[in-house]
Amino acid sequence: MLEGLSSSLRTTLMKIRGAPIVDKKLIDELIRDLENALLGGDVNLDLVMGMTERVREKALKDDIPLAVSRRDYTIKVIYDELTTLLGRREDPLRINPNEKSVLMFVGIQGSGKTTSIGKVANYYQKRGFKVGVIGGDTFRPGALDQLQQYLKPIEVEVYGEKDEKKATSVIKNGLKYFKEKKNTNLILIDTTGRHKEEKALIKEMEQISKIAKPTEILLIVDATIGQQAQAQADAFNRATPIGSIILTKMDGSAKGGGAISAVAITGAKIRFYADGEKIGDFETFNPTRFVSSLLGMGDIEGLVNTVNETFAEEDTAELRDAYKKGKLTLRHFKTQLESASKQSALSKMVGKIPGISGLMGGQKQLMEEESQKNMQRFVAICSSMTDEELDNPRIIKGKRIQRIARGAGAHPQEVKMLLNQFNVMNKQLKMMRKMRGRRGGPQGGIPPGLEGLMS
Ligand SMILES: Nc1nc2c(ncn2[C@@H]2O[C@H](COP(=O)(O)OP(=O)(O)OP(=O)(O)O)[C@@H](O)[C@H]2O)c(=O)[nH]1
Ligand SMILES: [Mg+2]
Numbered sequence: 264m265l266e267g268l269s270s271s272l273r274t275t276l277m278k279i280r281g282a283p284i285v286d287k288k289l290i291d292e293l294i295r296d297l298e299n300a301l302l303g304g305d306v307n308l309d310l311v312m313g314m315t316e317r318v319r320e321k322a323l324k325d326d327i328p329l330a331v332s333r334r335d336y337t338i339k340v341i342y343d344e345l346t347t348l349l350g351r352r353e354d355p356l357r358i359n360p361n362e363k364s365v366l367m368f369v370g371i372q373g374s375g376k377t378t379s380i381g382k383v384a385n386y387y388q389k390r391g392f393k394v395g396v397i398g399g400d401t402f403r404p405g406a407l408d409q410l411q412q413y414l415k416p417i418e419v420e421v422y423g424e425k426d427e428k429k430a431t432s433v434i435k436n437g438l439k440y441f442k443e444k445k446n447t448n449l450i451l452i453d454t455t456g457r458h459k460e461e462k463a464l465i466k467e468m469e470q471i472s473k474i475a476k477p478t479e480i481l482l483i484v485d486a487t488i489g490q491q492a493q494a495q496a497d498a499f500n501r502a503t504p505i506g507s508i509i510l511t512k513m514d515g516s517a518k519g520g521g522a523i524s525a526v527a528i529t530g531a532k533i534r535f536y537a538d539g540e541k542i543g544d545f546e547t548f549n550p551t552r553f554v555s556s557l558l559g560m561g562d563i564e565g566l567v568n569t570v571n572e573t574f575a576e577e578d579t580a581e582l583r584d585a586y587k588k589g590k591l592t593l594r595h596f597k598t599q600l601e602s603a604s605k606q607s608a609l610s611k612m613v614g615k616i617p618g619i620s621g622l623m624g625g626q627k628q629l630m631e632e633e634s635q636k637n638m639q640r641f642v643a644i645c646s647s648m649t650d651e652e653l654d655n656p657r658i659i660k661g662k663r664i665q666r667i668a669r670g671a672g673a674h675p676q677e678v679k680m681l682l683n684q685f686n687v688m689n690k691q692l693k694m695m696r697k698m699r700g701r702r703g704g705p706q707g708g709i710p711p712g713l714e715g716l717m718s
Contacts, residue, residue: 265516267304268304268519268520269559271296271300271303272297272300272558273558273559274296275293275341276338276558278292278296279334279338280334282334285322285333285337287323290318290319290322290323290337294315294318297311297315298311298312301314301348301520303517304517304518304520304521305489305490305517305520305522306520306524307521307524307528310524314344314345317340317344318337321340322337322340331570335570336570338567339567339571342555342558343567345554345558346550346554348527349520349523349524349553349554350523350527350533350548350550352550353548353549353550353551353552354532354533354534355534355547356479356507356532358479360392362478363441363447363448363450364448364450365477365478365479366449366451366452366479367452367472367479367480368451368453368483369454369468369480369482369483370456370485371464371485372456373456374456374483374484374511375483375485376400376453376456376483377400377406377413378511378537378540379481379483379511379545380396380414381419381542382542382543382545383481383509384414384451385419385542385543386535386545387449392449393447393448394420394447394449394451395419395420395421395444395447395451396420396422396450396451397421397422397437397441398422398433399430399434399453399454399455399471401424401427401429401430402430402455403455403456403457406453406455410453413542416542417542422437422441430471431470431471434475435474437450437452438450438475452475454467454471455467465498465502465503468499469502469503472503479507480503480504480507481505481508481534482495482499482505482508482509482531483508484508486510486513487515487518489522489525490521490522490525492522492525492526493526493529496508496525496526496531506532507532507533507535508534509533509534509537510522510536510537510548511536512537512538513537514537514538519536523536533548534547535548591685591689592653592654593652593656594653596685597642597646640671640673640677641681644668644673647666647667647668647669647670648667656682656685659682
């Protein structure tokens with residue numbers, strides 16, 4: 264589904280994953296890719312521009328916690344913005360099983376009303392509802408037949424009158440029939456598509472809704488119309504408040520993303536989407552899950568949550584300042600080691616996500632349990648130092664090394680290794696600052712030099 268959009272978004276993310284440094288140049292490139300991908304998916308130009316501008320602004324933001332890599336942060340930003348574009352929250356249709364609910368299906372000719380009736384009937388029947396369907400399309404010959412054929416395999420009862428031409432009459436009788444049936448608690452009404460043009464259709468819809476007093480009106484929208492879905496949802500909504508939207512033909516459409524985003528800005532609630540002709544080709548619509556599947560990352564929500572959590576634990580201003588000035592002491596180094604071991608847990612989790620491990624393959628960030636242990640040892644060594652030593656590592660020599668090693672239950676060689684690594688980190692930090700000039704701030708994530716410690 265949405266293969267084009269999905270694969271261009273995946274390629275874009277792969278680029279971030281593979282880049283040695285996430286800097287302004289990469290973000291610019293990323294923004295171009297995102298724009299191309301979304302415009303290619305028929306998402307409205309203004310929406311795309313607004314979205315990519317926010318991505319640019321946030322991704323280049325300086326003050327992200329040091330324990331979050333700019334890579335992960337940028338992915339989180341893209342994920343968040345895509346989710347917002349598609350409606351943000353899941354808003355499921357709630358139907359009370361203790362009442363007789365009536366759902367009326369409307370939409371233009373061929374949008375997928377009849378098929379969606381079958382899918383919704385199947386969906387709720389599986390959830391314990393007793394469903395009855397009314398064949399309210401008296402206009403198209405064969406409409407009733409189609410409905411009965413489609414519902415036969417799942418044994419849902421259809422009320423229809425083969426020779427009656429007045430839809431309102433059939434619907435009245437149908438409602439009476441099912442309301443008298445004790446068990447039935449969900450009644451679905453199929454209606455005619457009749458006109459490609461909306462006006463006459465909307466009029467009939469108003470008449471039927473007066474008679475049926477539906478609990479909910481569902482507008483069926485063919486996703487292949489892309490961003491035109493907005494005008495259609497608006498037009499129907501003006502006539503009778505449309506409670507729910509079902510997007511169909513998401514399988515065959517390159518424009519599905521455009522349709523979803525267009526509907527999302529009207530405030531209408533996309534409850535389900537269909538991605539095939541079969542009765543089971545039907546899903547509840549959840550923006551976050553949808554974006555995850557577009558991006559091809561099994562549980563990207565997990566990654567995003569972890570980034571959010573790390574984000575909540577603010578770095579001290581002191582550490583940020585030291586990092587920016589390129590003047591890190593061992594005390595800072597210790598803090599970094601501690602947050603890096605947290606990040607290690609994140610990387611391990613990310614490694615479990617199908618699809619993403621391939622993207623990350625070969626990267627040093629994917630640390631093993633071994634390196635986590637190493638880090639904990641180094642933290643222990645730092646803990647056995649005095650304040651004076653932490654603030655001024657140069658004084659750590661000879662006897663001090665022996666003492667620190669003893670205190671941490673480590674070998675003096677390990678203490679030397681740590682000091683060595685600390686020096687390497689400081690040097691690399693200075694080099695990075697030179698390369699990047701004053702703009703950009705720290706990259707975040709594993710500090711340079713630390714990677715060596717952990718591999
Ligand atoms: N590929 C695909 N085809 C679909 C989907 N939903 C419906 N269709 C097909 O679209 C065509 C029209 O679907 P219907 O359910 O008959 O549409 P309708 O709105 O009831 O049409 P009218 O009653 O003529 O107004 C049928 O051939 C369906 O099989 C979908 O999600 N994917
Ligand atoms: Mg139909």
